[in-house]
Amino acid sequence: MLQKESKTSMEPTVIQAIQEKLNLFINKKGLRKTPQRDAIVAIIFSKDEHFTAEELYDRVRRANSNASRATLYRTLSLLEEADLLHEIDLGGDQKTYDPNFIDSPSHNHLICIDCGKVVEFEDDNIEILNDCITRRLGFRPAKQSIRIEACCETLRSKGVCQDLIQARLSSKRFKK
């Protein structure tokens, strides 16, 4: 089993590579390359963090990239269609997007019930098992997503969890 290392930022070259992938997709579909789309891609893939549309919109504005909400939503759909971005289910009310499927095409998520922390992981055994189950049920495997909800051991043993404190202070996920 491999737990993903959290990168804080991605190199410009990586971003350019993704922009080129998008352009390839765009050309194939007879669509057009625009500065807004490139800017949104650059902002999304400058971090490996999950985000909601609204969080992304904040980042776009802070970067002084002028792309409207409408364009942002349309670009999110486009990126999903191009398979560069995945929608994931973290249980919230807003849709959450995960930019890490390019690097790790088949990772899954563990969500901490206490602090909201999301840990990404890959596991070959689960992959294989999912595959077996799918075939046994008479289907052909396509995609699988596992969401594990769990409790924070840090909180339980030490009485404190740094993530929890941060979450309560800043996140929209915890409003208590």
Added chain:
Amino acid sequence: MLQKESKTSMEPTVIQAIQEKLNLFINKKGLRKTPQRDAIVAIIFSKDEHFTAEELYDRVRRANSNASRATLYRTLSLLEEADLLHEIDLGGDQKTYDPNFIDSPSHNHLICIDCGKVVEFEDDNIEILNDCITRRLGFRPAKQSIRIEACCETLRSKGVCQDLIQARLSSKRFKK
């Protein structure tokens, strides 16, 4: 691995048992038993089908049980809180509810990409694996949900899939 048999209806006794469970929860919380709540519970657990709030509202109206949309939504929340009903992620835009967690507390879902059919299954191996992964990541297991998306072999091999035809005719999930 066990694939759930699909029941078409549940016996009245089962429904009464669930109503009593709800009443227990209601008493403990200092809340009140009402005919609307009982009616909604009876309708939900008369089938083992997944449903959206709006689909349930249709069933409520057809049964001439007068409960408003507001009451219905509030009752859905209550049932979730009482752990009698689970929200599941079938990928749609509306929330989907699954009434089968009382009978099978830890089942998972396979969703057919082609026809939208949802198959429930349980698998001990996956349970164990999830448990291991959770602990290895430093958390304590709480809940896990697996969503497998797959392609219909019936459609692939026979060129037709009865579920697909039905889905196209009736479902709101497929609008093509």
Added chain:
DNA sequence: GTTATTGCAAATGATTTGCACAAGG
């Protein structure tokens, strides 16, 4: 009686859409 529940209609809030103007190719 006191407090929770209901139903209605209005509010919310994320996402989508129509349309006129801008801008890729």
Added chain:
DNA sequence: CCTTGTGCAAATCATTTGCAATAAC
């Protein structure tokens, strides 16, 4: 040019909420 993309503001639509009337207990 021709067609696609953008930004704005308005529309959507599931879900939530405030409030006065109603009903548990």
